[in-house]
Amino acid sequence: MKEKIVLNMITQRAIEEGQAMEKGKTTPEYFKACSIVEMNPEDMKKLGIWRNTNVRVTSEAGSVIVKAIEPTQYVPPGLAHIRQGVWANQVVPPRTQSTGTPQYSGFPVTIEPAIDERIKTALELVQGAVGLWKEGGN
Amino acid sequence: MPKWITQVGCPYCGSSCDDLEVLVSDDGKKVLETRNACVIGNEIFHHASNPNRPTRPRMRQEDGTVKEITYDEAIDYTAKALLKAKKPLIYGFGSTNCEGMSAVGRVAEKAGAVLDNCASICHGPSFLAIFDNGYPSCTLGEVKNRADVVLFWGCNPMHAHPRHTSRYSIFPRGFFTTKGNMQRTIICVDPRETDTAKLADIHLMIDQGHDYELFDAFRTVLRGHDIPDVVAGIKKEQILEAAGKMKNGRFVMIFYGMGCCHTDGRNHNVDIAISTTRDLNSHTKASIMAMRGHYNIAGPGQVWSWQFGFPYCVDLSRGTHAHMNPGETSSIDLAMRDEVDCFVNVGTDAGAHFPIEAVRHLKKHPFITVDPNICMASEISDLHIPVRIVGVEEPGVVYRMDNVPIQFKKVVDGPDGVLSDEELFDRVYERMCELTETEPIWILNRGHAHGSSTAEQ
Numbered sequence A: 001m002k003e004k005i006v007l008n009m010i011t012q013r014a015i016e017e018g019q020a021m022e023k024g025k026t027t028p029e030y031f032k033a034c035s036i037v038e039m040n041p042e043d044m045k046k047l048g049i050w051r052n053t054n055v056r057v058t059s060e061a062g063s064v065i066v067k068a069i070e071p072t073q074y075v076p077p078g079l080a081h082i083r084q085g086v087w088a089n090q091v092v093p094p095r096t097q098s099t100g101t102p103q104y105s106g107f108p109v110t111i112e113p114a115i116d117e118r119i120k121t122a123l124e125l126v127q128g129a130v131g132l133w134k135e136g137g138n
Numbered sequence B: 001m002p003k004w005i006t007q008v009g010c011p012y013c014g015s016s017c018d019d020l021e022v023l024v025s026d027d028g029k030k031v032l033e034t035r036n037a038c039v040i041g042n043e044i045f046h047h048a049s050n051p052n053r054p055t056r057p058r059m060r061q062e063d064g065t066v067k068e069i070t071y072d073e074a075i076d077y078t079a080k081a082l083l084k085a086k087k088p089l090i091y092g093f094g095s096t097n098c099e100g101m102s103a104v105g106r107v108a109e110k111a112g113a114v115l116d117n118c119a120s121i122c123h124g125p126s127f128l129a130i131f132d133n134g135y136p137s138c139t140l141g142e143v144k145n146r147a148d149v150v151l152f153w154g155c156n157p158m159h160a161h162p163r164h165t166s167r168y169s170i171f172p173r174g175f176f177t178t179k180g181n182m183q184r185t186i187i188c189v190d191p192r193e194t195d196t197a198k199l200a201d202i203h204l205m206i207d208q209g210h211d212y213e214l215f216d217a218f219r220t221v222l223r224g225h226d227i228p229d230v231v232a233g234i235k236k237e238q239i240l241e242a243a244g245k246m247k248n249g250r251f252v253m254i255f256y257g258m259g260c261c262h263t264d265g266r267n268h269n270v271d272i273a274i275s276t277t278r279d280l281n282s283h284t285k286a287s288i289m290a291m292r293g294h295y296n297i298a299g300p301g302q303v304w305s306w307q308f309g310f311p312y313c314v315d316l317s318r319g320t321h322a323h324m325n326p327g328e329t330s331s332i333d334l335a336m337r338d339e340v341d342c343f344v345n346v347g348t349d350a351g352a353h354f355p356i357e358a359v360r361h362l363k364k365h366p367f368i369t370v371d372p373n374i375c376m377a378s379e380i381s382d383l384h385i386p387v388r389i390v391g392v393e394e395p396g397v398v399y400r401m402d403n404v405p406i407q408f409k410k411v412v413d414g415p416d417g418v419l420s421d422e423e424l425f426d427r428v429y430e431r432m433c434e435l436t437e438t439e440p441i442w443i444l445n446r447g448h449a450h451g452s453s454t455a456e457q
């Protein structure tokens, strides 16, 4: 068992994310669809966590707490996937290789257990980032 | 009597389905039921009737709360913010019609703004590759009628374009493809076993980020040369098998997505995909298409190329001519270098879909969101202006992922008093002209150009 593990992160679409987004980004559906990281059970084992455990994902750009789940679409060991959206974009590096397009996929992240930490809501993350978040909502 | 409206377009993904049927209430105000839509399309039509939707512009107050204001006040604020800024950025357009995009073009020119669309963070690298290497593409109708070998490379239509496979690419029976999916060989290249990969005859589970090498291996094989035993995590035999299927196909179709554009290599991955298509054409017929994400994200490329000569990252701040240089005039790079001093987010959600650091930079200056719904961008904006939902409450022209224009309908009336994108931006333009004491030349000329498209509804 290790304290942390380095994986290659991709962030892509999912139908659950698309449907929830149309319902609204402040809905519980969107929270459920996007505040997760999918990783191979082997990697979970290496990290010493069960599925559905909260983890901290950290990249060169930032860090976010999400729930680690077993892949809904098979992910090989070494790869991790957060569905596109608010949680993913806390860690997506804004570097564009001079094309305008950020590194949404293929960037290294460190994942560590964060069992006692709370997953923030979409609004808390985005408003929090720009100093507008107030406890209890706006 | 509630009435069924047929041949309705769906304003979500790039499949731009135009065969939906929508049951509308007696008073023409509520969607009761939909047919043919996928779960996402269905959600959009039902969400339109959500009573919590904002119907008046909302201005953020000193204490962080928001207060409703009139459209006149919102238009005045927007016009003044754009005029005051040295280099405003107007970004978005994933979800609006071409009429709205064109109106925004007029505002951007007046403001000396940078005009950019979601392609910037999506298929922008495709544009770069297409400029360099051409685009041997076709329409989705041709795919349906002809394609018997279909490749999905770094794209997952079962999730991102749910009806793509049933309408165009795997299942439908066409003129030369009378047996539908029985007659098609499906090849999927993806580092995950996605739901699209599960439908494929051959799934090449590539090492993430090694797309260029695998394309290169295909080109090498197609040109009759040998390749190493393993390339990008794929065994030589598998590569030879897939290349054989392609060579022996009657019409090979390559669809590619964010797996190519969002990762290392970007435009180079697309460039070599195009070259592979060209090589395939010395064996059989082959074509390639970008899986554009939203129902009209091909639209701004068309409209602005016509207005300014460039599809995205259009810098109009010089006042004399348009200039495009992704990396320099692209939204994320401008934000990260703090080069813009006013941000207008239209028909998208930069708050949720930009890397958070870029959002932080943009928020240092006036931040305005124009969108029918509450989204992350609207919830950090200084001003949120709601508009009618295109395809539900507002008709208009949209360009499907194959650049085929489709006239979308409206099925219900929008909330009372809520403007369309086009009406809103025309009024912003007029206000800017009033404030600068200049002639609103584009409004004066618009009557001729515009008459035909509104008459139809």
Ligand code: SF4
Pocket: B010, B011, B012, B013, B014, B015, B016, B017, B036, B037, B038, B039, B040, B041, B042, B161, B162, B163, B164, B295
């Ligand atoms: S496939 Fe796309 S365009 Fe068609 S109904 Fe679903 S979301 Fe709408």
